[in-house]
Amino acid sequence: MQELLNGVLSLELGNLIMFAIGGILIYLAIAKEYEPMLLLPIGFGAILANIPLSSAIGEEGVLQILYDAGIRTELFPCLIFIAVGAMIDFTPLLQNPAMLFFGAAAQFGIFATMMVALLFGYDLKEAASIGIIGAADGPTSIYVALQFADKLVAPISVAAYSYMSLVPIIQPPVIKLLTTRKERLIRMDYKQVSVPKIVKILFPIVVTVIAGLIAPISVALVGLLMFGNLIRESGVLERLSLSAQNELANLVTLLLGITIGSTMQAEKFLQVDTLIIMAMGLVAFIFDTAGGVLFAKFLNLFLKKKINPMVGAAGISAFPMSARVIQRIAKSEDPTNFILMQSISANVAGQLGSIVAGGLLLALVPLFF
C-alpha cells in the first residue's frame, strides 16, 4: 500500500508549479495556437518530467534515452534544419537580394542581449546561448545552447518558441515607437523578377561553401539547411523533399518538443536564471526589431528611393509571421500600401542571417573563452 502512495507522498510544491507551467504551455498551444507544434509537446514533456518517480526520466527513462540520442548529440536540431531547408523558398530573396542586409541588421538583438547577459554576470558561453534567443529561430537557439550551456537549453528553448509566437504582439509597439507615421506610409516599388532554376540550385551550394569557409563550425547548421533546400530546388527529388517537409519535420519536431520539455524538472527549471532568461528573450526580440528598423532609417539617409523602415523589422527569422505583421501595420496606416513582398524577402533573409549569426557565435566564442 505504501508503494502505491510513493508518488503522492513524493510530490513537492515545485512539481505542482511545473504542472501549472506545463498546463499553461499546453493552453497557449491549444487555445491561442501559439507555436502549438512545439509548445504542446514541451508542456506535456514538462508534466511527464515532474511526476515524482516518473519512469519517463532517469537513467533508463525513455525521455532520457531520447535526450541522450537526439539532443545531447545535436541530432534532432540538425535533422530539423534539413526539414526547414526543404520548406524555405528563397525565391523572394533571390528576386530582391538587397533585403539580405536587413537579415543581417536584425541580428543585432543577439549581440546586444549577449552584452546584457554579461552585465548580469553570466560567462561568455552562457551569455552567447542566451543572446541566440534573438535569432528567433528555435533549432539554432537549441543548437548553440547545447554547445555552450546545455543546462540552459530548457529555458532558452521555451523562451525562443514563446517569443516567436508572440511576434505579432512584440513587434508593433517597437516599430511604432521608432518610426513616424510618414515613414510608415512610405511606398515601395515591387518588380517581379523571374529567377532561373539554375540560380535556385546554385544558391544553397554557394551559401554552404561561403559560410563553411568562413566559419567551418557552422557547416552542420548551414550545410544541412541548404541540403534540405537543394533537395527542394533540384526538382528531381520530389518525394524526398516532401518527406523532409512533412514526415521528417513532424517526427523530429514531436520528439524534440517532448524531449526538451522533459528537461524542465522543477529543481533545474524553477530558478532565478529561468526568469532572467525569459526576460532577456523579450529584450532580444525588441533589440532585433529595433536593429532592423534603425538600419533601414540609416539607409534612408543616403537613398533617393526611400525604404519603408518597417521592412527592416521583418529581418528577424520568425517566418512568415514577421512579414505579415509588417504588412498588417502598413495596411492599418494606408489600406492601399502593399509591402508584403519586400517584407517576405527581408524575412527570408532573416532566416539565413540567424543561422549565420549562430555559426559565427560558435566560431568566435571559443576563441575568447
Place this chain on the structure above:
Amino acid sequence: MNIENIRKGLTVSGYGLLGVFLVLILFYVAIRITMAISNKITSKNNNE
C-alpha cells in the same frame, strides 16, 4: 560584473555583427553574379 568578460563580449559582438554583414554581403554578390550569368546565357540562347 566581470570587466574582462564584458571586453571579450564586446569583441565577440563586434566581430559577430560585422561577420554577419560580411557573409551576407558575400551571399549578395554571389546571387548577383549567378543571376547575371544565368540571364546572359538565357538571352544568348534566345538570340540563337
